[in-house]
Amino acid sequence: MSAMLRNHWDGLLEQRWLLPVLLAIGFVLAFAIPEYNLLNKYVQLVLMYVGINIILAVSLNLVNGYMGEFSLAHAGFMAVGAYTAALLTMKVLPIAAYPGLFPLAVLAGGLAAAFMGLIVAVPSFKVRGDYLAIITLAFLMIVKSVIENIDYIGGPRGIPGIKRLTTLPWVFFWVVVSVWAVRNFVYSKYGRGVLSIREDEIASDLMSVNTRRVKFLAFMTSSFFAGIAGALFAHLLQFISPRVFDIIKTTDILIMVYLGGIASIGGSILGATLYTGLMEILRPSTVAGLLSWLPEMIFDPLNEYFIRHLGVWRMVIMPLLLVLVMLYWPRGMMGLREFRGFIPRRDREAHHRLKTLEKQGTP
Amino acid sequence: MSDGIVYWLQQILNALQLGSIYALIALGYTMVYGILTMINFAHGDVFMIGAFFCFLAATALGLSFAPTLLLTMLGAALLGVVIERLAYKPLRNAPRVSAIITALGVGLFLENFTLALAPYPKHIPPLLENVTWNLGGVSVSSLQVIIIFLSLGLMIVLDYVVHRTPVGMAMRAISWDKTFVPLMGIPVNLIISITFAIGAGLAGAAGTMYALAYPVIDPYMGIMVGWKAFISAVVGGIGNIRGAMIGAFILGGVEIMVAAFFPSTYRDFVAFTLLLLLIVIRPYGILGQPRIQKV
Numbered sequence: 001m002s003a004m005l006r007n008h009w010d011g012l013l014e015q016r017w018l019l020p021v022l023l024a025i026g027f028v029l030a031f032a033i034p035e036y037n038l039l040n041k042y043v044q045l046v047l048m049y050v051g052i053n054i055i056l057a058v059s060l061n062l063v064n065g066y067m068g069e070f071s072l073a074h075a076g077f078m079a080v081g082a083y084t085a086a087l088l089t090m091k092v093l094p095i096a097a098y099p100g101l102f103p104l105a106v107l108a109g110g111l112a113a114a115f116m117g118l119i120v121a122v123p124s125f126k127v128r129g130d131y132l133a134i135i136t137l138a139f140l141m142i143v144k145s146v147i148e149n150i151d152y153i154g155g156p157r158g159i160p161g162i163k164r165l166t167t168l169p170w171v172f173f174w175v176v177v178s179v180w181a182v183r184n185f186v187y188s189k190y191g192r193g194v195l196s197i198r199e200d201e202i203a204s205d206l207m208s209v210n211t212r213r214v215k216f217l218a219f220m221t222s223s224f225f226a227g228i229a230g231a232l233f234a235h236l237l238q239f240i241s242p243r244v245f246d247i248i249k250t251t252d253i254l255i256m257v258y259l260g261g262i263a264s265i266g267g268s269i270l271g272a273t274l275y276t277g278l279m280e281i282l283r284p285s286t287v288a289g290l291l292s293w294l295p296e297m298i299f300d301p302l303n304e305y306f307i308r309h310l311g312v313w314r315m316v317i318m319p320l321l322l323v324l325v326m327l328y329w330p331r332g333m334m335g336l337r338e339f340r341g342f343i344p345r346r347d348r349e350a351h352h353r354l355k356t357l358e359k360q361g362t363p
Numbered sequence: 364m365s366d367g368i369v370y371w372l373q374q375i376l377n378a379l380q381l382g383s384i385y386a387l388i389a390l391g392y393t394m395v396y397g398i399l400t401m402i403n404f405a406h407g408d409v410f411m412i413g414a415f416f417c418f419l420a421a422t423a424l425g426l427s428f429a430p431t432l433l434l435t436m437l438g439a440a441l442l443g444v445v446i447e448r449l450a451y452k453p454l455r456n457a458p459r460v461s462a463i464i465t466a467l468g469v470g471l472f473l474e475n476f477t478l479a480l481a482p483y484p485k486h487i488p489p490l491l492e493n494v495t496w497n498l499g500g501v502s503v504s505s506l507q508v509i510i511i512f513l514s515l516g517l518m519i520v521l522d523y524v525v526h527r528t529p530v531g532m533a534m535r536a537i538s539w540d541k542t543f544v545p546l547m548g549i550p551v552n553l554i555i556s557i558t559f560a561i562g563a564g565l566a567g568a569a570g571t572m573y574a575l576a577y578p579v580i581d582p583y584m585g586i587m588v589g590w591k592a593f594i595s596a597v598v599g600g601i602g603n604i605r606g607a608m609i610g611a612f613i614l615g616g617v618e619i620m621v622a623a624f625f626p627s628t629y630r631d632f633v634a635f636t637l638l639l640l641l642i643v644i645r646p647y648g649i650l651g652q653p654r655i656q657k658v
Contacts, residue, residue: 064460068460070460123639123642126643126646127642127643127646130459133402133463134402134593134597134638134642135639137590138638138642142632142635142636145631145635148628149629156628248471251468254464258464309479312475312479315475315478315479316472316475316479319467319468319472322464322465322471323469323472326454326464326468327454327465330454330461
């Protein structure tokens with residue numbers, strides 16, 4: 001029975017109409033949900049955060065998962081994108097007259113972050129492992145410190161009053177673009193290079209992989225999408241300050257990546273969704289809302305001693321979760337595995353052939 | 364003395380005070396790295412917990428300076444050992460990244476746990492009678508003198524322990540070679556625990572001194588100070604104990620000088636730029652040995 005279902009499912013995956021249809025349904029939903037208020041405003045907001053976090057997790061997975069480096073700079077790239085886009089929409093572009101210019105600002109945020117990615121990529125030629133982690137951390141701190149010291153962009157006070165231009169369709173669009181770009185990158189010639197760098201950089205150099213170009217591309221792609229996510233984030237939160245993009249933000253993204261599993265796009269999507277959802281569900285108001293059907297006799301003491309304090313304690317649960325995942329589930333949900341739908345057809349067929357050969361007993 | 368020299372001497376004194384606190388924390392980073400080649404990102408938060416232990420000992424127990432310091436060091440040392448046993452030991456053979464992430468998680472956990480228990484910044488009562496002497500225009504407080512000399516004393520003791528005692532020899536042996544050292548009858552787990560205890564204990568001492576010098580403490584104070592101490596360890600050559608001390612005084616000096624001549628908000632910028640340049644130019648630090656990678 002399950003084999004039949006599986007064959008049926010594989011057959012479905014082989015259909016060329018599947019992807020366009022899914023995308024079309026997605027876009028229709030993304031437009032319809034805010035238009036007709038199919039979901040309440042809060043759920044819509046959470047959906048947008050989930051989308052932004054997916055972009056962040058998928059792009060960080062490119063460097064931390066597929067390439068095997070340990071970058072802590074993602075929040076820094078995000079900050080660059082957020083500030084670039086916010087300054088453009090507030091001071092340069094006539095957004096009030098032409099709201100259609102918003103994608104330009106987002107794109108500019110991504111490009112600015114990609115440029116910063118170059119700066120981090122250069123030291124990565126010489127330094128690896130722990131020391132590269134330190135370099136990325138120093139980059140994050142320097143970005144934060146520079147922003148704090150420029151009074152024109154608000155210094156430590158940040159920029160308030162950004163227009164809310166991020167909408168569900170735009171988030172959905174960029175999620176699709178980032179997943180598409182990272183997936184195609186990973187399964188391209190350069191993507192093989194990225195994987196070979198993770199396994200052994202010297203060996204891949206000997207196999208004539210242009211490791212410098214591969215690193216450039218990987219860092220730039222990753223930081224580009226971090227910048228995009230930052231730009232969307234700024235125009236959703238409507239307020240940015242250097243403190244929003246500190247090491248804690250980076251740790252959030254790291255948790256999503258490692259919870260979902262390294263070197264897996266599907267894993268990053270799952271990790272970002274699960275983690276964002278969990279954080280929202282653990283909010284006192286949500287828990288209270290979900291449990292409000294309980295009789296007052298049970299609900300009141302529960303609220304008094306447990307739910308009301310969740311606001312702080314969920315911040316304790318989060319890192320504990322990370323440590324437990326690392327100790328007992330080091331590969332995360334999908335570590336080094338992938339949903340079949342994300343694997344290109346030729347790779348899937350090769351994989352399938354390998355499996356049948358293994359079954360027949362011939363190597 | 365002329366005003367210029369007085370100003371400089373004053374700044375050097377401040378730099379020594381800051382540098383000795385950085386040095387005590389940096390030692391913990393560098394010892395753990397030396398033995399396990401692991402960056403213990405939770406170390407800055409052990410320092411923060413030390414400051415909170417100091418607060419508890421001084422207010423709830425009403426102790427004076429010396430017992431507070433001892434109790435804080437003991438408590439922090441215990442915390443260090445517990446963290447190592449529960450979170451790092453199971454990952455000793457796992458990929459290095461897992462250990463780094465776990466350390467980050469432990470650090471965040473300590474911060475937020477403290478925040479949940481103590482949501483508002485705490486004020487440390489003055490444990491010492493602070494006397495200020497005026498030496499030819501330079502004002503020297505007794506607190507500064509105690510911090511500097513106590514730290515120097517602890518550093519000398521540590522240097523002696525590491526370089527002149529059997530335990531220290533075992534530590535250096537483990538950092539040299541992990542495969543054959545157990546065959547020589549050296550209890551590796553015990554030595555690693557002792558290393559964590561010493562490192563965390565020193566961080567606890569640093570927490571007490573920091574809390575006395577800057578008496579408002581909060582759960583996030585360990586992040587920045589911890590990173591600065593870590594930079595000190597890298598500047599000196601991570602894994603090298605004397606290097607960490609030198610690096611800490613260099614960083615303390617640089618920070619005080621930057622704050623003296625520029626707006627103090629440039630401090631972090633300069634510190635981290637220094638780190639970045641140093642890693643790119645001389646990744647093994649001032650006293651560190653370049654590690655040759657064999658294929």
